[in-house]
Amino acid sequence: MNISVVENVLKLNDELAAVNRGKLKDHRIYTVNLIGAPGCGKTSLLESTATLLKNKLRLAIIVGDLTTQRDADRMALYCNHVVQVNTGKGCHLEANHVRTAMERLPLKEIDLLIIENVGNLICPVGFDLGQDVKVGMFSAAEGDDKAAKHPYIVQEAGLLLLNKMDLLPYVNFRQEIFRADIHRINPKVDILDISATRGDNMAAWTNWLCARAAKSATQ
Amino acid sequence: MNISVVENVLKLNDELAAVNRGKLKDHRIYTVNLIGAPGCGKTSLLESTATLLKNKLRLAIIVGDLTTQRDADRMALYCNHVVQVNTGKGCHLEANHVRTAMERLPLKEIDLLIIENVGNLICPVGFDLGQDVKVGMFSAAEGDDKAAKHPYIVQEAGLLLLNKMDLLPYVNFRQEIFRADIHRINPKVDILDISATRGDNMAAWTNWLCARAAKSATQ
Numbered sequence: 001m002n003i004s005v006v007e008n009v010l011k012l013n014d015e016l017a018a019v020n021r022g023k024l025k026d027h028r029i030y031t032v033n034l035i036g037a038p039g040c041g042k043t044s045l046l047e048s049t050a051t052l053l054k055n056k057l058r059l060a061i062i063v064g065d066l067t068t069q070r071d072a073d074r075m076a077l078y079c080n081h082v083v084q085v086n087t088g089k090g091c092h093l094e095a096n097h098v099r100t101a102m103e104r105l106p107l108k109e110i111d112l113l114i115i116e117n118v119g120n121l122i123c124p125v126g127f128d129l130g131q132d133v134k135v136g137m138f139s140a141a142e143g144d145d146k147a148a149k150h151p152y153i154v155q156e157a158g159l160l161l162l163n164k165m166d167l168l169p170y171v172n173f174r175q176e177i178f179r180a181d182i183h184r185i186n187p188k189v190d191i192l193d194i195s196a197t198r199g200d201n202m203a204a205w206t207n208w209l210c211a212r213a214a215k216s217a218t219q
Numbered sequence: 220m221n222i223s224v225v226e227n228v229l230k231l232n233d234e235l236a237a238v239n240r241g242k243l244k245d246h247r248i249y250t251v252n253l254i255g256a257p258g259c260g261k262t263s264l265l266e267s268t269a270t271l272l273k274n275k276l277r278l279a280i281i282v283g284d285l286t287t288q289r290d291a292d293r294m295a296l297y298c299n300h301v302v303q304v305n306t307g308k309g310c311h312l313e314a315n316h317v318r319t320a321m322e323r324l325p326l327k328e329i330d331l332l333i334i335e336n337v338g339n340l341i342c343p344v345g346f347d348l349g350q351d352v353k354v355g356m357f358s359a360a361e362g363d364d365k366a367a368k369h370p371y372i373v374q375e376a377g378l379l380l381l382n383k384m385d386l387l388p389y390v391n392f393r394q395e396i397f398r399a400d401i402h403r404i405n406p407k408v409d410i411l412d413i414s415a416t417r418g419d420n421m422a423a424w425t426n427w428l429c430a431r432a433a434k435s436a437t438q
Contacts (some may be wrong), residue, residue, distance in 0.1 A: 004226050037257040038340050038369065039361025066341065068367050089371065091310065091341040110356065119368070121257050122285065122339055141360035141386065142258020148287050149338070152308065167360065170389055172416075197391075215435040 013127055016095035020102065020130025027107040029060075030216035031115065032209070033129050035153055036137030037146075038119030041163040043071045044196040045137070045205075046116060052206045057213055058109055062101040063116040064093040064135035092124040093117050106172055112213045121150045131160035132216065138151065140164045140173045148181040155186050159208065166195040232346055237350025239321065246326040248279075248436035249407035250334065251428070252348050254372055255356030256365075257338030260382040262290045263415040264356070264424075265335060269297035271425045276432055277328055281320040283312040290335065300324055311343040312336050331432045339414035340369045341344040351435065359383045359392045367400040374405050378427065385414040 024031050026102050036042050046061055062080035063071045072084035083101040085093065098115060105113075115131060117124040125134070136157035138146050141164050148155050154160065160182060175193075182191060191210070194201040240279070243250050255261050265280055272278050281298035282290045291303035302320040304312065317334060323333075334350065336343040355376035357365050360383050366373050373379065379401060394412075401410060411427070413420040 038365055039256060039258075039336070039358065065368050067370060068364070070364055070367065089345070090340070091339075118341070119256070119342055120310075120339060121307070122337070123342065126308070139258065139360070141358070142385070145287075145289055146257055148289065149284050151286060164360070167386065167389055170386055 008120070013095045016099055017128035017130040020095055021099055023102065023107070024113065024132075025132060027110065028217045028219070029107065029110050029113050030209075030213040031113040031129075031131045031133075033115050033124075033131035033134045034137060035117045035121070035124045035134060036119065037121045037139070037142060040119075040137045040139040040142065041196050042116050042119070042137055043074055045161070045163065045194070046075055046114060047078050048196050048199070048202055049114070049206060049209070050075065052202060053112070053209070056206075056210060057111045060105050060110045060113045061116065062098060062105075062113065063175060064097065064118040066090070066118065076199070081110065087118055091118060091122075092118050092127050092183050093129060094127050098129045111217065112209060121146070121153055125152045125156055135159045135161060137161045138178075139167075141167050141171055141180075143172075144174045144178040145181075147178055147185065151185045154182055154189065157186070157189055160189055160191045161205070162193045163193060163196055165193050165200050166198040173175060229345070232314045235318055236347035236349040237312055239317055241280060242321065242326070243332065243349060245349075246329065247436045247438070248326065248329050248332050249428075249432040250332045250348075250350045250352075252334050252336060252343075252350035252353045253356060254336045254340070254343045254353060254376075255338065256340045256361060259338075259356045259358040259361065260415050261335050261338070261356060262293055264380070264413070265294055265333060266297050267418070267421055268333070268425060268428070269294065271421060272331070272428070275425075275429060276330045277426055279324050279329045279332045280335065281317060281324075281332065283307070283316065283337040284338065300329065306337055310337060310339050310341075311346050312348060313346050314348050317348045330436065331428060340355075340365070340372055344371045344375055351431070352370045354378045354380060356380045357397075358386075358397065360386050362391075363372045363397040364400075366397055366404065370404045373401055373408065376405070376408055379408055379410045380424070381410060381412045382415055384412050384419050385417040
């Protein structure tokens with residue numbers, strides 16, 4: 001009985017995700033589902049991303065948190081279209097959250113939608129939101145064992161970001177271990193070493209987004 | 220239907236947690252449920268804790284992870300009684316995991332049991348394991364907004380640890396914001412600023428454990 005309920009929840013989620021995906025495709029919006037642990041730097045990344053994409057792409061952001069409006073307030077300084085979703089005790093975003101949030105966005109005026117999921121490396125991975133790609137985010141401050149301990153996001157990600165490279169001199173993080181674990185779990189995925197605050201590889205990241213959004217716009 | 224299943228799962232968990240609690244009390248074992256995000260430093264804390272408690276308290280550790288034996292391997296160097304629980308895709312420990320792990324521990328030879336929960340600030344909070352106290356753990360590298368964004372662990376914790384104080388000079392972490400949020404959410408909880416790697420306040424932490432374990436032993 002328990003299993004059938006879980007299956008029904010996931011089935012309903014998949015149906016709503018398909019509706020989201022269709023709507024986003026109709027509007028030629030490229031959509032990223034950004035997943036990482038609390039404090040890996042998702043919001044700082046999006047602040048910097050919004051600044052760099054200004055006059056290049058029309059960006060919208062949906063941001064999930066248990067509670068508070070803080071992330072949306074931070075990002076509203078950099079991005080015109082920000083919707084905060086509060087999940088209460090919910091540990092991940094579901095397609096229905098995104099569907100509701102999309103109703104508050106002017107879809108005709110958007111090229112790129114980034115969904116910042118709830119800070120959690122586990123539960124968000126299993127819920128399709130209608131995105132084109134999942135981007136997994138780690139931080140050098142978290143330790144070099146986190147890819148091995150969280151293989152599902154590594155398996156499903158179209159790109160992995162390793163943030164807080166500015167802290168590398170002050171922490172015990174062996175990059176060769178981190179990369180070897182990732183290549184064992186998902187040999188095809190690219191890894192981008194970034195620092196959202198210092199700017200490392202932020203051009204590579206925004207170029208990656210622009211290239212995909214451009215492709216999406218012509219399809 | 221969905222709600223009743225969730226209620227049944229929690230009810231069964233509470234029943235098993237009560238069994239664990241009775242058994243731990245019979246053996247006068249003080250039990251800590253340690254909850255924090257991936258990479259906040261739980262395993263490093265326990266390595267250091269085990270070293271400092273040697274010849275003071277007989278320590279056992281149950282460690283939860285989705286996958287890998289890495290934490291148990293790390294801690295087995297410092298602690299004689301370590302049991303690794305792998306939850307697969309499960310985002311938290313449940314009382315049944317702890318019940319099974321306890322069967323592999325020599326309970327008569329243990330004063331203090333620390334359960335390192337799965338790296339996740341959300342889901343573990345709702346599941347009683349039979350512990351005496353929940354200890355919530357944050358890291359200065361995660362940002363000063365994490366208590367506000369994760370209020371449930373702050374509400375339920377008997378003690379909060381702020382780890383990685385050694386990184387404070389290199390990150391933008393306003394301690395007054397972090398503390399103000401905590402005091403608003405849970406005015407009674409103590410906060411201990413620590414560095415598991417540099418040793419800051421590790422004596423205060425182990426004294427806290429020793430005092431509670433001593434009280435537990437005489438009850």
